[in-house]
Amino acid sequence: MPATTLHWIDYVVMVLYFAFVVGIGVALKRSVRTSNDFFLSGRAMPAWVSGLAFLSANLGAQEVIGMGASGAKYGIATSHFYWVGAIPAMVFIALFMMPFYYGSRARSVPEYLKLRFDEKTRAVNAISFATMTVFSSGISLYAMGKLLHLLLGWSFDVSILVAGGIVLAYTFLGGLASAIYNEVLQFFLIVLGFAPLVWLGLREVGGWAGLVARLAPVSTANGFAPDAYTRSWAYMGQASHNPVGVEWFGLVMGLGFVLSFGYWCTDFLVVQRAMAANSMSAARRTPLIAAIPKMLFPFLVILPGMLALGQGLVPAKLGLGGLPLHDLHGHLVLDYDLATPMLLVHFFPAGLLGLGLTALLASFMSGMAGNVTAFNTVWTYDIYQSYVRPGAPDGHYLAMGRFATVFGVALSVLAAYVAASFNNIMDFLQLVFAFVNAPLFATFALGMFWKRATGHGAFVGLVAGTVAAAVHHGLTLPAGAVVGVKGGYFGVVATFPSELAQTFWTAIVAWTTCFVVTILVSLATAPRPAEELRGLVYGITERPEDDSTRWYQRPAVLAVIVLALTLTLNVIFF
């Protein structure tokens, strides 16, 4: 693929953006005096700011490029990752879990586990989370470097060092507040950078109806009904009838319940944004405010992939020697990751192309900054202060936080090079993270809503859930895959129609195991006195006072609006 040439104006847009993000870091540096300012931004954010940051921190490379790729691969059914796989969990954390996260005054999610359960449960969560953040930001950096090299012919090394350096500059200077402010800026940049792409794309194909008509032949060529790419639920009855290769039960339970609640309700990367809010009511509104743009994001990130597919712009994947790859049936294998970038270079002239590419860079950087700020907090509070050097003055932890930011970024860059040299290692690591994450929501749900759950129960349950995930994955294989990192390493007992189906069912098994084992071990071990659990468990904690002044600020009202809108979207695209 020939590299695209940029004009001076495209570079001006990028330089302006870089200047503003670093400028925000410089401007906020003065307000960072204590470790609380640095790690929690002094808990001073209004709800709309923490809400947009909540959304943006999760809006990394995987979202813009990955969801575009999935749009081209699976069609509008990719929206299940939003309407089923995100919104219900975001509503749940706002209404039911935020009172404990924010109200317990824990400074991080692992610290909540320490308060609720014990030290060992915190340690497992803190260490796995810290490792995960470094590797996810490394994978994100690697993806960005590779894309810029392929698209623009830029040097991989320079791209990741410059992007890493800018993220380091603004998070080092202004801490979480700077990351959050930049996430809000990045949010608007991503929306305003991609909106014209969708507008021009839809205009070109003759609107939604035109897109449906263009995707019909693609759908039938792949052996599905003509409208299988443009309807989200109609073909979910059987896994073989839809491009996703999943049936509704696995989708709703695996993605909609286990994976979605496990991520949105327990991942410190997003929870940290809500913890930075300026009041309990603002913290509870944070995920709800984020949910409104979140439910509309399919139109911004999935549609470009579908449009690229409809326009025949998705290039073939090249194998060794630069020849296009073919699958077992002789069909061309498409490089779906290039769907959105190809639409960008095809539809945008000089100027807007700079804006689109800057929006892409912004998504990489907001995701990376999210990981880095979550990493430095968990490292400093949950690992360093807990096990290495407790009882030091606050200034010491502030300095350690800044130092952790530097080595967090350095480790991410290192991880990007690891990803570049050993692709399978990254696949393997992501697999291990999936095993560690899948059971987490069972631990939190039992911890928050069942006062009888004990520390030993939580710990043994987590370990058992992780082992169960590995065993289930090791005994199953997606159709057409070879034994190895895709599964089957303990012998193939069952096969799934797709990799996603296998992922969803692995999560269901892990969650159920953790849930059952935690209950059994808890019943066999001594409970903590109820008095010690006040503020941490539902039923023995006063209901949070609602300090909202207007009806539309009340979390319950917002939640109903969010759910009604999501339901409407599902019906429209049924």
Place this chain on the structure above:
Amino acid sequence: MRLDVRLPIGALFSVLGVLFAAYGAATWGRPGTTPTGVPIDFVWGLVLLAFGALMLFLARRAAGHHGPPGGGGPPSA
């Protein structure tokens, strides 16, 4: 006392808006500037400018309510 986040956002998008609208006007009709038939640089420049101006207006209004230099935004939002 902290910077109002709408100030840098408003400033960035206003500058980008003016830049795009001017560039779009200056390159109007040149080959390669309208791959889809829409003079998108000019049109989107105006959209960005309008958004930037709105952000600056909101920040200014909030500063007026709470006294300069303003907090992170309206406490009730």
